[in-house]
Amino acid sequence: MEARGSAVNTPASRPVTRRSKSYGRSCVEAPSYFWQTPGHLTVLKIPTSRGAAKSQLITDKVDPEHIALLVKNEWKLSYVTPLHHFRHTQLKSYSRHLAAFIAAEKQQGVAVEVGLEAGFKVTFTAVLGLAETDEDAETVFIQIQSKPAFAAAADAPKVVWRGWLTCVNGDPEYLRSLPPDFVSLPLFCTSGAESLTTLVKTWFERAFDCNFGSLALNSTTLNWLAALWTGCHPTCNIRHLKLAWSLPTQPPMDVSYTVNPQDAWELWNSIHPEESTDDKIDIKEVQSFISGLETHFFRHFKIYLSAGTLVKVSTALGSAHLDGKIKIGNSDYITTLLTLLTESALLKMPT
Amino acid sequence: MDALATSILNRIIRRIPNKNIESLLKKWNCLSADQLRALDYTRPKWMIVEHIVSFCEENRLNLKHITTLEMIYHIENPNQGTWHACQLAEAQDDAVCVELTQFKEQFKAHLHGVIRHISIKMKKHEDEAIWIRIAWGDNFSKPNHLKPTYVVHHLHTSYVFISNLMVKHKIFLCQALVIATKHGYIKDGHLSTRSLTAMRDLLLRHYQQVFPNEHSRIPQERNTLSSHPCIGKEHGDHEEMRHQMSCEAFGHSPSPKLETAVYRLETRYRGNGNNTLSDREEFFRGVVRFSSSSLLDSLRHCVASGMAEGPVTPLLSAIIQRGRNYFVITDKSPGVSSQASAQRA
Numbered sequence: 129m130e131a132r133g134s135a136v137n138t139p140a141s142r143p144v145t146r147r148s149k150s151y152g153r154s155c156v157e158a159p160s161y162f163w164q165t166p167g168h169l170t171v172l173k174i175p176t177s178r179g180a181a182k183s184q185l186i187t188d189k190v191d192p193e194h195i196a197l198l199v200k201n202e203w204k205l206s207y208v209t210p211l212h213h214f215r216h217t218q219l220k221s222y223s224r225h226l227a228a229f230i231a232a233e234k235q236q237g238v239a240v241e242v243g244l245e246a247g248f249k250v251t252f253t254a255v256l257g258l259a260e261t262d263e264d265a266e267t268v269f270i271q272i273q274s275k276p277a278f279a280a281a282a283d284a285p286k287v288v289w290r291g292w293l294t295c296v297n298g299d300p301e302y303l304r305s306l307p308p309d310f311v312s313l314p315l316f317c318t319s320g321a322e323s324l325t326t327l328v329k330t331w332f333e334r335a336f337d338c339n340f341g342s343l344a345l346n347s348t349t350l351n352w353l354a355a356l357w358t359g360c361h362p363t364c365n366i367r368h369l370k371l372a373w374s375l376p377t378q379p380p381m382d383v384s385y386t387v388n389p390q391d392a393w394e395l396w397n398s399i400h401p402e403e404s405t406d407d408k409i410d411i412k413e414v415q416s417f418i419s420g421l422e423t424h425f426f427r428h429f430k431i432y433l434s435a436g437t438l439v440k441v442s443t444a445l446g447s448a449h450l451d452g453k454i455k456i457g458n459s460d461y462i463t464t465l466l467t468l469l470t471e472s473a474l475l476k477m478p479t
Numbered sequence: 480m481d482a483l484a485t486s487i488l489n490r491i492i493r494r495i496p497n498k499n500i501e502s503l504l505k506k507w508n509c510l511s512a513d514q515l516r517a518l519d520y521t522r523p524k525w526m527i528v529e530h531i532v533s534f535c536e537e538n539r540l541n542l543k544h545i546t547t548l549e550m551i552y553h554i555e556n557p558n559q560g561t562w563h564a565c566q567l568a569e570a571q572d573d574a575v576c577v578e579l580t581q582f583k584e585q586f587k588a589h590l591h592g593v594i595r596h597i598s599i600k601m602k603k604h605e606d607e608a609i610w611i612r613i614a615w616g617d618n619f620s621k622p623n624h625l626k627p628t629y630v631v632h633h634l635h636t637s638y639v640f641i642s643n644l645m646v647k648h649k650i651f652l653c654q655a656l657v658i659a660t661k662h663g664y665i666k667d668g669h670l671s672t673r674s675l676t677a678m679r680d681l682l683l684r685h686y687q688q689v690f691p692n693e694h695s696r697i698p699q700e701r702n703t704l705s706s707h708p709c710i711g712k713e714h715g716d717h718e719e720m721r722h723q724m725s726c727e728a729f730g731h732s733p734s735p736k737l738e739t740a741v742y743r744l745e746t747r748y749r750g751n752g753n754n755t756l757s758d759r760e761e762f763f764r765g766v767v768r769f770s771s772s773s774l775l776d777s778l779r780h781c782v783a784s785g786m787a788e789g790p791v792t793p794l795l796s797a798i799i800q801r802g803r804n805y806f807v808i809t810d811k812s813p814g815v816s817s818q819a820s821a822q823r824a
Contacts, residue, residue, distance in 0.1 A: 375786060381769060381777035388764035395748070395763070398756045420750040424763060427749040428742070428794060428808065435786040 181464035189257035203317035205343040205452040207473035210310035211336035219252035263303035289320030296466035314473035361393035367444035375436035557675040564670040569663025586659035680735035687731035725782035728791035734775035
């Protein structure tokens with residue numbers, strides 16, 4: 129998928145008639161038909177160069193409590209198409225609607241867990257400050273708390289699900305081309321029961337006429353992360369650079385290569401010198417870095433890692449898995465990671 | 480039956496499927512046939528345990544009997560926990576004459592001599608293996624029966640397999656083993672795995688080995704540019720050669736089910752030629768870990784299918800040849816960066 133730029137139809141199977149049961153006052157406005165979404169006319173390209181990862185005290189910009197929520201979990205990634213009529217001013221009412229929707233669906237017996245969750249409390253929060261450009265919409269964090277049916281009155285409700293929608297350094301041309309009714313928060317990260325994820329997605333799809341899809345990362349993204357994170361080592365100890373491959377042998381074999389952080393950085397620095405005037409990192413440099421590591425491995429074991437797939441990259445700054453699971457280890461470098469993931473999400477959207 | 484005995488019993492029963500409880504209790508031979516019949520194995524585990532405890536009290540069984548049950552359980556289920564191999568060296572002339580009773584006496588006498596509170600239990604298994612269970616205490620505390628060390632040794636072999644040993648007890652155990660087996664010293668075997676069976680098969684060579692023969696010699700020079708009719712034949716030859724090569728290095732299937740191999744690389748950087756890093760003196764440090772449900776099968780397939788270039792590097796064939804799965808790889812001497820060797824025993 130090098131580039132894309134065709135006009136697109138929203139799926140014709142879009143549910144036009146709403147189901148008759150009620151789950152609170154509906155916030156869905158009269159169905160609108162955007163058979164053609166002009167936003168898709170812009171061409172999204174995979175960048176071949178990008179700036180080095182820069183540390184920034186994110187807690188100066190964003191509420192530290194909010195940042196703490198993002199850092200501790202492992203997140204499963206999805207992409208979302210632009211949200212129609214989403215308003216950051218309406219978060220309170222969204223909280224009520226989603227809670228009512230979940231309760232209604234659970235009572236209907238759609239979900240498998242029986243009787244465990246009696247009441248759900250949903251909180252939508254705007255995480256202000258994560259956005260980098262004027263075009264980026266502010267991040268929205270959703271938390272679902274549940275109180276078991278037979279819990280004592282004093283028991284605090286338990287957080288059973290977390291998720292957030294974000295857009296960091298989204299392609300400005302693409303974002304500008306969206307009609308004014310749309311808000312693009314293309315990256316959706318979730319942590320919690322799959323059944324709740326499905327319910328939240330369904331509610332969003334009905335309320336904002338959008339579509340979700342799972343976001344698997346590709347090896348290029350993993351390569352970028354390996355290089356960008358390694359480049360941070362002089363300012364922030366990355367502790368290790370760990371790359372994991374999966375080889376299609378019988379039975380399958382996993383190979384992990386944990387490189388000393390200083391040595392990894394010196395290799396990176398020999399390819400992309402720190403003092404170079406040009407701040408931009410080229411994809412060729414990234415590839416040469418990874419192939420440098422693969423070659424060193426090959427000289428020892430005579431095994432072609434290229435016969436397999438790079439499945440995971442991790443450092444103290446974070447980790448990313450090919451199947452679309454990430455962890456954020458250090459919030460100071462969160463912007464770099466989210467920029468990359470926002471880009472992946474935008475590219476992954478159906479054309 | 481005190482609380483400790485009950486909790487050990489609880490832990491054993493919790494780990495095994497209900498359908499296997501009966502056969503374990505039978506082997507234990509401490510409950511009567513009537514009692515065994517009276518147990519309902521379809522019940523939840525906590526109920527079964529309660530029932531067994533009441534029988535134990537009836538039969539006046541104590542901690543000693545329960546630890547025997549634990550040993551039987553471990554002998555029946557050897558592939559759990561992490562096992563480490565140790566190698567005995569410098570056998571004395573009479574090492575081959577050591578008998579079980581003698582081994583037992585010497586081993587126990589030594590440990591009882593150095594540690595005041597210790598509980599040692601020994602059992603000879605059908606396959607000639609001696610199983611030893613040690614619960615360690617010290618001068619002030621009673622033996623800890625919840626964290627026993629297990630040791631397996633086949634008399635007259637130079638390997639000892641150990642699981643769940645604390646560093647502070649290592650020296651005592653090693654001394655006792657050296658004395659009881661009449662050897663000079665004992666060293667780390669650099670082999671650890673969850674499967675005792677795999678470890679034993681690998682070290683005691685219980686697998687089908689493949690030896691190089693005249694027909695299978697790997698040609699030094701490979702003619703890759705050959706053009707026509709024989710291409711098919713050549714490809715076939717290559718494939719056969721790769722297959723032979725992989726079997727020589729990793730044995731025939733099925734091989735011992737080793738799960739991991741770890742290499743600590745402390746070698747000079749050997750990447751792309753035009754890199755400045757190649758000239759530097761310091762090592763390029765890293766740890767490579769291979770893992771698979773059956774590592775030797777995976778590596779064999781890797782070589783046979785052409786995912787690896789032949790001939791098989793000594794680093795990988797050393798797993799079988801030297802019976803190890805932990806290696807520290809260093810460059811032989813400063814300035815020579817062509818050869819890596821598996822050093823440091």
